[in-house]
Amino acid sequence: MKTYRIAVIGLGQRIAHVLRAMDEVGWKLNVAGYVDPRPVGLPILAERDIAPGMSYPSIKALFADGPFDLVMIGSPNHLHYEHLLAAFEAGYPIFAEKPIVRTQEETYALARHLAAKKIPPLHIGLVMRSMPIVRETIARVDSGQLGDLVSMDATEHLPPEHGGYLARNWRRKEEWGGSYFLDKVCHDFDIFGRLTRARPLRVASFGGKRIFNSSRTDVARTYSDGSPAYAMRDAGWAGANDAFHSDMDVADHQTAIVEYSGGMQLSFHSNSHVSLGERRWYIAGTSGTLIADLVRNKLMVRGAMDKNKPERIDYAGRTDDNHNGADQAMATDLLAALEGRAPFPVTVHDSMEAGLTVMAIDRAMRERALIDCTSMWEDYDAARAIAT
Numbered sequence: 257m258k259t260y261r262i263a264v265i266g267l268g269q270r271i272a273h274v275l276r277a278m279d280e281v282g283w284k285l286n287v288a289g290y291v292d293p294r295p296v297g298l299p300i301l302a303e304r305d306i307a308p309g310m311s312y313p314s315i316k317a318l319f320a321d322g323p324f325d326l327v328m329i330g331s332p333n334h335l336h337y338e339h340l341l342a343a344f345e346a347g348y349p350i351f352a353e354k355p356i357v358r359t360q361e362e363t364y365a366l367a368r369h370l371a372a373k374k375i376p377p378l379h380i381g382l383v384m385r386s387m388p389i390v391r392e393t394i395a396r397v398d399s400g401q402l403g404d405l406v407s408m409d410a411t412e413h414l415p416p417e418h419g420g421y422l423a424r425n426w427r428r429k430e431e432w433g434g435s436y437f438l439d440k441v442c443h444d445f446d447i448f449g450r451l452t453r454a455r456p457l458r459v460a461s462f463g464g465k466r467i468f469n470s471s472r473t474d475v476a477r478t479y480s481d482g483s484p485a486y487a488m489r490d491a492g493w494a495g496a497n498d499a500f501h502s503d504m505d506v507a508d509h510q511t512a513i514v515e516y517s518g519g520m521q522l523s524f525h526s527n528s529h530v531s532l533g534e535r536r537w538y539i540a541g542t543s544g545t546l547i548a549d550l551v552r553n554k555l556m557v558r559g560a561m562d563k564n565k566p567e568r569i570d571y572a573g574r575t576d577d578n579h580n581g582a583d584q585a586m587a588t589d590l591l592a593a594l595e596g597r598a599p600f601p602v603t604v605h606d607s608m609e610a611g612l613t614v615m616a617i618d619r620a621m622r623e624r625a626l627i628d629c630t631s632m633w634e635d636y637d638a639a640r641a642i643a644t
């Protein structure tokens with residue numbers, strides 16, 4: 257196998273974990289260098305003896321040291337668009353983290369760019385697409401086993417430590433992260449769109465900042481065993497000290513309802529401070545029901561008229577980060593895509609549609625209105641059709 261000479265823009269925790277997963281599944285890595293003003297991923301690479309290469313003062317200096325076999329983008333979300341454009345210009349294959357870009361305007365601009373110009377291979381880290389349990393869920397729906405999808409409910413509930421990290425890290429600010437949903441659950445909305453093979457028609461949403469709120473006086477700072485709360489992880493670039501007294505302006509809990517153009521209805525419930533963690537999709541079709549429990553990595557499915565026990569698949573391999581081996585599976589998919597053996601499981605346009613879906617939901621929350629998505633999709637399709 258060839259050795260991949262890699263350039264990194266944004267060597268944070270995520271890219272370090274992805275590089276580790278690539279190493280674990282057998283990539284031959286030569287991380288030539290990175291651009292990052294505060295590379296929080298360095299200790300994560302050091303734990304696995306992966307050398308990070310040189311620190312470059314700018315993206316221009318990094319690319320002047322090419323060629324590279326892969327450029328990896330793991331910067332905060334507000335920089336993705338700018339970093340993607342720089343990487344397109346350089347012309348090397350790209351792996352970029354989700355969300356692909358942060359705003360509706362950037363999505364349209366990117367869609368116009370893709371319509372007008374040839375870009376190098378670009379793969380987006382919507383890592384759930386690579387999880388065996390998610391692949392199976394998609395396969396079962398595609399096989400028709402559930403019949404037509406009628407309704408589904410989904411959740412993502414995070415433990416206090418994770419929520420506290422989001423409230424201190426750059427994700428706490430809309431100008432950097434986009435929103436709680438955009439950063440955290442664009443994965444899920446990507447899969448929902450794929451399952452139903454339709455776009456949202458109308459969305460509504462409620463949410464706010466009632467947990468990591470400075471007016472609360474009942475905040476416990478230790479767990480029942482005496483260990484300190486809300487301070488475990490380095491908050492990284494532009495981090496804040498205190499989860500409850502930061503300048504966070506995104507939600508810490510949110511609910512949404514979505515009606516898809518094919519008719520499927522979805523409700524979604526997310527909270528970033530729970531003691532019973534959950535990420536679960538309950539999918540109800542005309543002829544069957546499927547539950548995918550993404551935290552416990554277990555799938556259950558049964559036909560609507562079936563009186564036997566449900567079929568259960570336990571994927572095991574649970575890990576503390578709840579990714580349950582997804583990073584390793586994505587690393588394998590990325591290698592297969594770069595070697596031309598298989599397409600990457602998610603396309604750039606899928607990534608943009610997942611982002612736009614979440615952005616419409618956030619607008620509904622902000623405006624306290626039911627949002628009709630028709631004009632958003634018209635604008636997006638127009639952008640895709642325009643060669644600038």
Ligand SMILES: NC(=O)c1ccc[n+]([C@@H]2O[C@H](COP(=O)([O-])OP(=O)(O)OC[C@H]3O[C@@H](n4cnc5c(N)ncnc54)[C@H](O)[C@@H]3O)[C@@H](O)[C@H]2O)c1
Nearest residue numbers: 266267268269270291292294295296330331353354492493
């Ligand atoms: N797919 C997943 O499951 C998953 C999980 C976590 C994060 N992510 C995504 O990965 C990206 C990074 O998140 P993270 O958790 O690693 O955050 P992080 O804070 O650990 O890392 C971000 C890095 O970007 C660096 N940075 C800041 N400004 C920069 C600049 N101008 N140029 C280059 N680098 C710059 C920071 O110093 C930091 O090292 C985000 O887009 C996030 O949404 C994806």
